[in-house]
Amino acid sequence: MAPSLVEDYITRPSNPLGRYYHKILEGERITREEAVEIYNSDDLLAIGILADTARITRTPADVRDYVYWVHNFHINPTNICEANCRFCSFKKGPKSPFAYVMSVDDVIEQVNNYPMKDSLSEFHIVSGLYEKQGLEYYRDLFVALKKNFPKVHLKGLTAVELDYIAKLEGMTVEEVLPILKEAGLGSLPGGGAEVFAERVRELVCVDKIPAQEWLRIHGLAHSMGMQSNATLLAGLGETPEERIDHVLAIREQQDKTGGFMTFIPLNCYYDNNAVDAANALTGVENLKNFAISRILLDNVPHIKSFWIHIGEKLSQVSLNFGVDDIDGTVVQEKIAHAAGTDTSQALTQSELVNMIRKAGKIPVERDTVYNIIRVYDEQLV
Template structure:
């Protein structure tokens, strides 16, 4: 019988040798090492190391789900400079606010695809009563009781608390009682105050975002977390952002997935900035996987980076490609040219052609059926 071949670990450059040693040993990177990782542009070395972590956590599995997006309103009084989705008031071109009945009808139209999740993220509409959101949640759950509602960013929770005179916990409790089961990670952007002052000065700050997720976790709700990259942030500010997420995860254990979000410049006030390249996207995935060691899943959001980069990302730390994503609007209005939806067959092909095993999941990563 042929002797087993010895697996030889790639030799890392001297500048990353200590980091590589710790990664292979499963030892956490310190803060200064996290900064070093985010300052490095050595994509292949970081990618190889990130794949070690990815396969240690998930083996050859890549997850996807059957989901669709429902943005109840894009009317928003915030002035985020990276955003092409928001409209300041009703009546403006492309402004849209669903009635409860329209929202229910939209959900009904998606049910033949057998979705397990609706992703519900909205603008900060100054004219809607809080009861509107509760009515929508109740109506959706009545229409599709098994459909998990993942919705309302921490920015929205902060806005509702201030607008309607409630605490964060009161807002979350009311939404949960009406049908909300999980929260997305949007609105985190970059935690650095310097950057937030330039790109999103009039919405929830970093401490408020983190506190809302802390409360949601304490209430037993699983949430996601994100980082917007490619505007005016520096590598060390990216590292700080991920480290602050890591610290909260140490405390609560409530984050289940991290999604790096690439800036798209079309139709936004920051349109003169260059967008992240494919190299940048893969680098962020690898860097994040190495530093954010306690959030189990890393998502390559195909709507944002395109199908080809999302597929390649499975070798750079990513173990989730999101889902069917019917009717995504936020990135579409910022110039994304990716399809409006992918079928489950499309997603499985992206996964299997990269040599990975496709696994359909639900919102909290329970396996739906058996892996193919």
């Protein structure tokens, strides 16, 4: 929609969301009560306009049409896990015929077998909680990855995994994190946050660290100069208000420690796990989650739609609902696919570029911390 049409639509007297348009344009913070009103509106077009206005207002003019992606490779060293998250389809018991454990050499070989390894910029490393993969394993893994692929950033270990490794070793996260940083760890992924509401956590991930500890570990990483991401896993039976409170908890933490780069609203899948598929998000709810995250998070620069979870087409639509990042090439995604997502396991770089271009945006390859690697102008494919 042309800018004047957008303004006409959102500010017409009969539109109750119009007042938030001016508030966002003027850089005023949206409150919880206002967010609930926006989220509960049926006017999806107006919600998209508010989110896109928030994105545009808070983004420098010369990069406003940029949509970022990263050439990354997912490493999941084991699927054995001691926890029992009801939404997890990835985890296996140690005696399962489908359980696997990768040695450091196995991981290096797996990456070496990837034909495009020389242009990778990120390893995304998350795994199960497994007693035989403690601090020594991860230190050795990070050292080996850095030795073999020195230019590739290591983003790895959720706050849940860090807490597990620290407890396994009889140490604190404060003691473990500097050792892993020294070994090459560059930043933390956003996983393990799920939904912060205690009511929901007691139902679906009772043995995971509570919200406050997840936030504290990210704050700790930020204080050590490491940036991180944050996620929301929706579709677990949470209410819209609980989704909004989750986003607000990230905003509050960011006010204190300032190291979140990207917020990633995810949606649950229901194959091979114990969560009722009746909780599945609609496409509209997915778009509302992206939009409300952008509207509320005036202090987090990027909102990502993970195309692996929502598919390429809804990812394209999400670019009008506050999203400016669609993750990456993702080689060998295992976790969402174990739960039934039917998207492809990887997109080539040219497929990603075309997907962004067809949505009317400028594709930009970035590294983990948003240094620009390449802007894909018309000549580049």
